[in-house]
Structure formats: structure tokens, C-alpha cells
Amino acid sequence: MRPILVTSALPYANGSIHLGHLVEYVQTDIWVRFHKIRGRDCLYFCADDTHGTPIMIRARNEGITPETLVKRIHAEHVADFRDFLIGFDHYHSTNSEENRILSEEIYVTNRNAGHIHTEAVMQAYCVKDGIFLPDRFIRGNCPACGALDQYGDACESCSATYSPLDLKEAHCALCGTSPEQRESEHFFFKLGDFEPFLREWTRSGALQVQMANKLSEWFDAGLKAWDISRDGPYFGFEIPDAPGKFFYVWLDAPVGYMAASLSYFRQHGMDFDRYWRDPDQTEIYHFIGKDILYFHTLFWPAMLKGAGFRTPTGVFAHGFLTVNGQKMSKSRGTFITARDYLEQLDPEYLRYYYATKLAKGVDDIDMNLDDFVLRVNSDLVGKVVNLASRTAGFVHKHFQGRLSGDYPEDQGLFQLFLTEARSIAQHYHEREFSRAMRAIMALADKANRFVEEKAPWALAKENRMEELQDTCTVALNLFRLLMVQLHPVLPAMAEKTRVFLNLQDMNWSTTLLPIFGTAIQPFSPLMQRVDVKKVQAMVSASREMDSVPAVTSSAVVPEEKDIGITMETFMEVDLRVAKITHAETVEGADKLLRLVLDVGPLGVRSVLAGIRAFYTPESLLGRLVVLVANLQPRKMKFGVSEGMVLAAGDGSGKLFLIVPDSGAEPGMRVK
């Protein structure tokens, strides 16, 4: 069996790891651990993706250097991964000497082979900030529909696409000044040179069929040269023989896989070329999100090919995570960071839950929080742990913690578990984790049925000691097999099991023979049930974190996403035109007026508004106002307020109601 090298996509050093990222790291980690406990030579590498404009800007905003920012985030990421039991052999950084050397080598070799050309490009430049502005860093009004404050490349209102040059009243998203156009020489990687090679490689079995299909679309559209340079100042590596020009972050990001391994190989006196030059000696697998397929299945293999390196054996894409059936959302409290989770819950709950959902396809997976609690408690605590919990007591009470001297008659269960282990292993290998979990739980059911049938509690009463000990010995053996099979998913619990049963290890092969005649440790709970309250606490903690800067929404998306709220976020506020049908002062409240509003199809609302000082009830009757219709009802001293009426004010206390133009009807949506 050839050694294998495995990677997960590099998280961008611009934000925290969240539950969406973890789908990938958990998936990869399970796969890696599976190979390791089967005795396969397997290494797992990853790194922080550290370069690019967003990092540079964020560091500038925080008044620190990009290096300092990147270092801080690195420490945070490493801690998150460690606590989620992600077992990297090495976690590196793209802002490293190894990465610079390799990036340069890949570039220079490709350049010398004629795969790089230059071309003048017109680009927006902000004089005040002193940088060229990526499209997403330019805001202005849509040239097509006039919508205000749109990005430089497309209008989120009317869907028009355009060049930032066409944007009206274009201004820098950072400082607000209007950018000027400057011409600049850019470097391009001639992807088209590699078309024959890529067409073949993508059909070589390295990709899932869905992904290969997607690629054929891109081939049909034609492969265009890739702009790989950015003008300084830019946080990244300067391009050799091109002062002031830097590698675009996506050029050196995947090289981070190599850099991480190089750093590790140097520390361990291992041969880099054996892995990265010779496809006959080793295998290389990349786990990625489906959003970054383009980089990993076109640019990356082409760059490697052009530089004389081997190409990956396989690229495995997974889908996105939804929570409660919807995209993660800060306002719903479902944008949950790794740390928010860890502060309340055990990482192995999540690892197991993801395992029950993961398969080899690219489908999105849903984390339904109610389902999460029920599933983990029922499967892990109720079925698996319970097996040990319900039998270990007898072993200690009656047999000084010793198992039977010989392995007893067990109705063929041990053998059955071993047979099943073969197909479970196959599922793991094929990344069909959900099938593996189902198969394991089916075995756990069988083991519990066995205990039920033998009724050890009855045997104890009837003083049938030998049968009692035998029953427990069988149950604990079966428990051991289950825990070995779950080891890739639940490494911490597997380790606790190893200690509990006094075993040497929890590897796959050592389970071929049953244990007997040995002593076990007293049973202590191997896992606590998921507490619903903790889940709720996690959700509300996440909701409170509204003000934190947005981070990228999937494994690696390192471009320009960090500015402003999205249209979707805005649309979550349901603003409606409402007609005041009744207004009155509130007894005992000197600032409030009670308004009764007609909101058309939404019915009638009673709202308490703090505008008594500026409006008399009589003056409001029949007027139109704007209501926040989906605000949670607020219980106040003077009654419940079912929404909020919008008013303008400068903070000094004076308020002016926002009034819809004539013609608007109650119930109309404001947008």
C-alpha cells in the first residue's frame, strides 16, 4: 500500500472557524484516522491561507501589521482544530519561507516553459489608500437601474453585470473617495496550454462524476488565461524579476499544501520529492468544498504539471452546511463558530452527527438542532455507551472486574461483527460515513438485544454466576468492537474505552481476537447526554455576536467579502406601510403613545411608540407610517408592543416619523 498524503482546504486567516468549515475538517479527519488505525502510512496537512487584500485591509483597520494579524488568527485556528480533535500532522501557513520558495519555483518553471504572459489591464486605483481596488472594494450606483451603493462588478438589485468603470458615482469602499483609472501590467497563466492534459486528468477517476460534469461545462466555455498578479502594496509574495508585482492569493494558497508538507518533511528527515514528484510511490488527496472546485481541478493541476510536479490522485468535494434547513444566519443564531460550540458542547457530538450525514457526494448537509440532540443521545449514549454501562457493574460487583477466562459462546455475534467490519471499512474508505454509522448502530442494536435476551440481572438473582460473567464478557467484547469501528469518528471516546478495558490500542487489526481473562477498570460515563439547554445557550450566544465582522461562508473563499451586510440580511427586516387608525396617550407613561395600525393583509397591530413629545394623538390619525412588522413582540410595563414605527432623529431626542408617499397602501412591503 502506497503512503498517502491528505489535505483539507486552507481556511482564510480573516475570520474564525465555524460549523460550516468543520464539515470539511471532520470529514477529512475521519478519513485520515480511519487509514491510520488500519495501519496505513497516512499524513494529514493543512495551513492558514494568509494573503490578499482583505487581510491587508483588516490589519490596517486594526492598526497592526498583516503578519501580526495572521499570527493571531493562526493561534486561534490551531486551538479550534485541536479542540475539535482534528489531527493534522502539521498545520502550517502560506506566509512561510517554504511557501515562498515553492511558489516561486512553480511560477519560474512555468514562466520558463512559456506558460506566462503579460498584458496591460485598466484598473481602479484609490489615491488616498494607495492601492488598486478589487471590484468588490468599489461601491457606486448601478448604471442599469440606478440602485444605490452596489458592488463594482454587479448589481444586487437588478442583476446587471458591468465593469467598475461604468459604475455611477463610484467610490472606494474603504475611504469613500472616487478612484481613478490606472493602467497596469498583469501576469497571466495560460491555462489553455493545458487543456488536453486537463481533459484527460479530469476523466481519470480523480473526481466525483458530478464534478467532472461541471468541469466539462468549463471546457465547453473555453479555458481563459488566469490573472495571477496584483500590484503592490499587496500582502503576499513578490513575483521574481517583477518588482512591485505580487502573486495573487489564489496562486500561492494551494501551494500551501506543499509548503506544509515540506516543513514537516524537513523536521522528520523525509523526502519531499517522493511525495510530490513521483505518482507511482505515493497518493495525494485534497478534500475541498464544491465552491473552490475551479481552483483545485483546473489551475492547481495545471500549475503542478507545468512545473514538473505530479498531480493529485483525487480531489473530493463536499457540499455546504445548512442549519435547521437554512443557510447559516447570524440573526437566527445559526452562524455558530467553533468556539461558540465548544463553550457549550462536546466536539464528539458534532463529529458523530456529521458522520451520520456525510457521504461521498456533493450534496449539502443539514444540521437540524433538534435532530442533532435526539440522534446523538439515542445512538451514542442510549445504544453504544449503554452497552458498557449496563454490564460493567456486574463484572465489578461479582468478579473483581475480571472477564471470563475463556471467550464464551456468543451466538456467533463476535464473528458477525468482524464480518460486518469489512463492509464498514469499505464504507469508510469510500467516504460513505453515513452508511458506516448506520451499519455500526445496527450492530449496537444486536448487542443490546443479546443482553436483553440473557437478562444478566436475572442471572445475578438466580446466582448463575458463570453465565452472568459470560454474558458481560460478550457484551463488553462487542462494545469494544463498536468503539474500534467508531474510533475514526470518536477518538477521545475510543481512548477512554481503551483505558477502561485495559487495552494496548484501539486499532482495527487488533480486534480480530476477543479479550478474556483480563481485568477492566471501573466504569465511568464515557459520554454525557447532549443537554438541550446548552444547545439553546449556544444559539443565543451566536445571535449576540451580531457585530463581529463577517467571515467567509465556506471552507476557503478569500476574496473581498467583508464589506457591509448582504441584501439577504437586509431583507430579513420586514418593513410595511401601515395606517394609523387610532392613537392615544398611555396612562402613566410620559413618552409613549399607543398606536393602532392597519397593516392591510397583515391585520391590525398595537404598537407603543416613544413619540408623545413630538406628536399629538389627533395629528396622527389616518396617517401612513413605516412599521417593522416582524420584530418580536415586546412586553412593556404598559402592555405589549407588536412592532416598531420608524422615525428619524439625530440622537438629541427629537424625532420625525418616516412617512410613505401618497399612493402607498397599508400592508405594502418597503424595500
Next chain:
RNA sequence: GGCGGGGUAGCUCAGUUGGUUAGAGCAACGGAUUCAUAAUCCGUGUGCCGGGGGUUCAAGUCCCCCCCUCGCUACCA
């Protein structure tokens, strides 16, 4: 608007190349049991398989149209 994925029991999902009365886990309900972290065991499902057409001896499974939903995307990686 484009592309892609979904729409199967209350929930999460399986359903191979179309072929016996459509399945699993969880939940629910009834019963048993009490060793166990109220765990376990037995039993219980008349589900317009999103809708409408069509192909076929036979369709959840193939073809066409439509609806809903999710994600991505917005001549760009």
C-alpha cells in the same frame, strides 16, 4: 436571469441497471423490563414517493411541462 442539488412516513434520510404488498433511524403510541446516563426489548405506519402529462406488461426509479425549496453564480473565478 443562468447553473446545480433537492422535493419519499412528524424529523433526518436510503431507495441499485424501471419489476413482488415503498424502506431505515429517530420521534410518537401500546406493552414488557429494571442491569444501565428515564437507557433497553417487543409491537404499531391507509406515506396522492411536489403537481400534471407521456413511454412501458410494469415508474419513486425513464421523457416532457409546471410548482416549491436550497445552494452557487451574475460572461467571472
